[in-house]
Amino acid sequence: MKTDTFPKLLLRHAQERGDRPALREKSRGIWQTLTWQQLADEVATLAAGLAAQGFQRGNHIGLLGENRPRLFAAMAAAQWLGGVVVPLFADTTAEEIAGPIRSADVAYVFAENQEQVDKLLSLLPQCPAIQHIFFDDDRGMRHYSQPQLLGYDVLLAQGREGLASREALLDAELARGCAQDPAVLFFTSGTTGPARGVLHSHGALIDRARAAAQLDGLGDTDVTLAYLPPAWIGQHVMAYAVPMVAGSCVCCPESSETMLHDMREMGPSIFLAPPRVLEALLTQITIRINDTGGIKHTLYSYFIGLAERVGERILARETVGFSDRMAYRLGNVLIYGPLRDVLGMSRLRVAYTAGEAVGPDLLRFYRSIGINLKQLYGSTETGLFVTMQRDDQVIPDAVGPAAPGVELAVSPEREVLVRSPGLFLGYHGDAEGTRRAMDADGWFHTGDAGWMGDDGQLHIIDRLKDVGTLADGSLFAPKLVENKLKFSAYINEVVAFGDGRDRVCAFIDIDPDAVGNWADRQGLSYTGFADLSTLDEVYMLIGDVIAEANAEMAAIPGQAQAQVHRFLLLHKRLEADDGELTRMRKVRRDVIAQRFGSLVTAFYDGSLSGRVDAEVRYEDGRVGIVSADVKIRDAKTFPPRTMDKAA
Template sequence: MNISTLPPQTTINGIRFNATPGQRPLVVDECKTICELFQKRCANLGDRTAHREKDFGIWKPYSWADYWQHAKWIGLALRKLGLQRGEVVSILSEDRKEWAWFDMGIQGVGGIASGVYTTDSANQLKYLINDSDSRFLIVENEEHLDKYLEIEADVSGLVNVIILEDEGLHDLTHPRCMMIQDLYALGQQVEAEEPERFEAEIALASPQDTALLVYTSGTTGMPKGAMLSHENILAAIECGAHALPTLDSDEQLCFLPLCHILERDVSVYFPLAGKCVVNFAESPETVFANLQEVSPSTFIAVPRVWEKIFSQVQILVQDATPAGRAAYGMAIKVGLARAEYVLAGKPVPAAIAAQFWLWDRLVLRNLRRMLGLDKMRRGGTGAAPISTELLKWYWAIGVSLIEGFGMTETSGLATLNTIKGNKIGTIGRAVPGNDIRISAEGEIQLKGLNVFQGYWRNNSKTAETFTADGWLQTGDMGEIDDEGYVKITGRKKDIIITAGGKNITPAEIESRLKFSQFISDAVIIGDKRKYLTALIMIDQENVEKFAQDQKIPFSNFASLCAAPEVLQRIKAEVDAVNAEFARVEQIKDFRLIDVLLTADDDELTATMKLKRSFVEKKHGHLIEDMYN
């Protein structure tokens, strides 16, 4: 492509984009593909730190040169082993630097990278490998290798399985399996024979080539592979640069699964443009400790993480001295008063500003430091509804938390609130380069260069996803106000129609319930029923603390859920939420799900979203008990 033929450009934080967002051809710093941008960044940044990862308790840096060299070896080795352009490589691993190295190496030689959640079962892995026709599988360790060995006979299309950690596998001899060190050695050999081969492969890439395959979470039926092109991802990078600017001085913490497009954007693709440093959390269990250590500049998480941080604070407050609890209460009260003005875009009265200055120094600054949020200039939440009260609480403690919306099918980003343009209770306005409309039925529909190519080998599902005039049907119901802010009122398939004919969207009620420190999640029931009920999952940590403080005996999670005092506590929380809704929207009865759910369970997706249909089916006896 001749640079002189490109459209006029604008510069954001030192990154050059098309002057008009969403304009084709789309370029980022004169690059038209992800791997071309990767090549340019590594050449220019060299010894600067790209990634950090803990090694024996110490954060160890890895440079952009390391990034380039390992990705090159990976790409060249996979080509030597038989990977063809347009073929798929599946990655089954927790977040780590090698995830990004493989992503860039695979794309560099024209392959398609596809992530697999580490919580997926062997059968789910079999489905994903066969559906994508993967040629190679990357596994992190012995545990993940065991999943492959369990289904080996049913995934005969795999050429090789590459293992990242050799602990417990030193004596492994398997014709299909090889260690990552052996893959690097093969890549080094190919590089010595053909020094310019990787660069030549990168030059062959086209903006319309499929770069990655991201499987939907499967809340309804089997997961579908969404095909995202280089252009789709560059469009998401452009949207992010306008609405979620990344600075080259930023520190980030990667902890959500990199299979998920949101984390892939934030921790792999946006840093390619923004040149920032990505720190990889040790594991999902250490996220909060790593957050304290890194103190990131920006932090994007699903609502459950923000809810968990809030719950931890509530436990600390309960354990504080009377003076400490009183100080926290005063600080939050002043913080909320200030937040009302800030969120409305109005000047904060001098008296409130002075009080906040005092309480910030006495209480809130220390609280943010303790949580690892003290250097944060922006927090983000998405992927599921979040309580407006929870958002206000974060603004009250001095954390600017904004809500956005995106789908796998929109490359992770579609609408967003910003620090200066934030309306709580909405998912913000369409990001630059995107168009949005509400259909006659009330569905949110989208159009833009970030909208995916379609579902992998599934033309019928692809056709169902688009309108006749080419708009993406999100499946979310909503409305747009006069300023362009979008509010989701519920999922199209989740609308409850009571026996009395009332239409109720459960998302807002469920969101309000989850703001309670004692409630982790909730599912509203009531379709074709006379009244609403709820299945509730308690917050284990907070309810156990409540039980211990009240000297309520329990021996396990089930007995905790059955304790009369716990049921009364949850009833009080439900009654408080009921007071905020019309009579027809009030919960008349509830039951507690007395088993701890994880992403391994059928009821939850890997991104911790409830599969409503599975919950209703598996706990149908509880539902019938409420109506009988």
């Protein structure tokens, strides 16, 4: 039988490596293991149960929850019967998931627990198509009597009872499935407009997973961690498609709070992290180092400086002087090795970062301490793997050459174009949108601005719609500015402005943990985030960070004019619940520019402060208004200079 669908791949692994671990989950402090054979048996039984509930080929089934083995089993069972999986973000409000559920005409939903069930029940008047809600965790569900509800264990029992009578049906549906069948319907993050449904086939996702497995040698001895939202295509590819192709093991942490501890216990060999996760881990490192003193702090500073100088070259197996190589080995014993162990990365063979552009400084840091971190470029529509950095060709400000099977081109308008076997089938219910995105020659228009180097490496500038020019005509790409500043542990997020203006200004969302730790060590008193962000001492701290970044930018051709001239510290965190970030924590620039428009105006009229009324959503669902007078400060800037002069 051809292994051209995920259920067929599952059965192949059950046959070839049935006793090897497929899924592991930490529950109540204990790791539980499901082998490939056990997973295949459960998926077949679950498919029989779904068939008993009327599930048929072409039906859409929603998945609402965190990463759990039963969620993976539900995906494979639905696909066995020819269904299309619709992963939904578990941390969204009921109102946010109503649109995707209606758009995809979802009639069946797997929900993790009572919290997710309550969301779905509240949506029944708006989404009458929902007829079946299957829940995993039955805590708190005892007195629920809605006819749509059925426990996972009950569904499994129904499947077990009817398995023999439906064996012919299951065999027929399995054989009927093919690579061209739709497999998953993802909804985009919504950074540039309303979320759209992106439909992918089995063949497209399997092809991209095979390309990754082939290039980086991923196999059945590898282990990966499933901790990111299942609704993100990056998580889906790395924790579902790649393991289904390579036969590797997927581990689910007990909770987001225990993720780092569970990661240290499990020791993954493959790791995927968006830049925000890498930034958060670096912030934790910085806080811990700042809390130490004396010899420990001195050793850390010395060996990190050494790593920044020679670590990347050693990782790339380049020639390094004997004394530096010996010193690096000592640093590996004293600093780098323990640091990787604290991060749970001591067994990593390869780590990927994707989702948005990573700052070159951040990539260099992780690589310098011996972590083989590589940047991926792709989008929901392209199946993640458009470019892939090779182990010996990692350039921090590039995203790598085309992945196997991919063709790249750059239009005269600098838009990156992609042709790939991993491209989506189309936007669900939006034929016109699909035609606009995919031209007659099969090129997908990514909406990203970039350029190709002479070495075949693709360089991404920013989203095409965000790239502009300053008043003097010089290029302004906000992401380049923002990533330079976000390398600082004290800065959580940055939103830069400058298109059509005479200078660049920036909103700074400070990291409360790192800045709070710094303020405590300075003996400063404050009552909360809003108070902390108004302290003059904190403004001076962030001003020093910006000045350092500006000094570096002054020495980089084409970036000197994009130095930050004025900045402010936002009085509230940028939050997904407030609509300022997507669920993958990407900045919604248009929303922020509109919501804080009075502050943008104050930047450019010379004001020393600005008044703003910001809408916030509380945990109980209430919406309120937070008003504040926000200070605006000038940043230290530098005249353009050559790299030689800067040195």
